[in-house]
Amino acid sequence: MKSEHIPAPAVQRLSLYLRELEAIRDSGSQTVSSRRLGEFLGLTDAQVRKDLAYFGHFGHPGVGYEVGDLIARIRRILGTDRASNVVLVGAGNLGSALAAYRGFARRGFHLVAVFDNDPAKIGRPLAGLADLVVRPLTDVAAVVREFDVRLAILAVPADAAQQVAESLVAAGVRGLLNFAPVAISVAEDVSVSTVDMAVQLEQLSFRIGAARRASARAI
Amino acid sequence: MKSEHIPAPAVQRLSLYLRELEAIRDSGSQTVSSRRLGEFLGLTDAQVRKDLAYFGHFGHPGVGYEVGDLIARIRRILGTDRASNVVLVGAGNLGSALAAYRGFARRGFHLVAVFDNDPAKIGRPLAGLADLVVRPLTDVAAVVREFDVRLAILAVPADAAQQVAESLVAAGVRGLLNFAPVAISVAEDVSVSTVDMAVQLEQLSFRIGAARRASARAI
DNA sequence: TAATGTGAACTTCTTCACAGCC
């Protein structure tokens, strides 16, 4: 297969496979079948095979996939086989929590700087992170260039998000993980992924409401 | 239209429309066209109309949609027209940040309790939130029943997530917003939405890598 | 026997294009 166009949902699942594979590796398995890999994620074996086949011939008929090999391949595909530098803008509650999160480092992302424009925060280390001193937003361009930063995390208030995004992009950032509850528009060669936690709760609210309505009808 | 089956992506977008509509209302507009509503979200006008039409006849030909009315209708559909009680499990960095986040309350979710099993945290108020005292996990069932809690936020380590999820579900919770980087399996009448921030960064990493590869080919 | 990779069938979602209404 190894085609030109790969469905976006397939790429999303690739990350989930990676997470699952790491757990499988830690449990001691050398190989894994498409069925087992999909099981926990609620996916069919065919789906798993199709997804992986978009990227190459990774499996061995009759055997399955070699766990360590597949992890390495997926990391290469995602571009996380080498650590990449990331900056964080916004040293409030959420920003501090994100900076302290170890999951980023474990998956190949190295946080090199934190920015904020609050004079009370600038110059101080983030709570519990002695090596990360908050820097003023005016330093963004210099840091992005110095550390060849391509990804940034936005944890600023909604009304500041668009402007901060623009300065990051101007400095050379190519991907933004936005936690502000607002849509951000940037040049189309820049990727933005917005995580709006209230939206997630609303979706759950709808789904449990729909379930209740459905069961009410069934009675 | 007002059909039985509604595409999941349409429901997702409903939340985004709501967010956008609130901004439009605050900017003073009384009505909005499908084109304008979709513009910022990168959606076509047809998509917006189709999505809204799944739920009823909300618009006025020649005029558009009445902003306040549409907000009220979408809130009803999502089940957020009345505040619903939510609990949070995990009072670490992320949990504390989530508890302090005002966006939940603004969108109709009321955080009634925070749980943790760390004795050093139990009995103390969350940083900056005097009214939220951390309670032991053993209180979950009682609180869920007392406040008729249907939604819970999980901000616990990955290796605890499944177990905590099970106790929440046993207590009567019907929807889980999971921030632990692990798939959770529960009865199928319970909804789970997992937000894995490292996965989001990986997706961005892939997209900017793919863009680079594409431009390299183009040269 | 066990499991992959993949065309073909099927299902789901999106876009088009236009009748109808303000």
Add this chain to the structure above:
DNA sequence: GGCTGTGAAGAAGTTCACATTA
């Protein structure tokens, strides 16, 4: 003229089922 609602067409994604390989 402006704009919605929607059937029909088209595109995208998923599942099936089987040839193939270990």
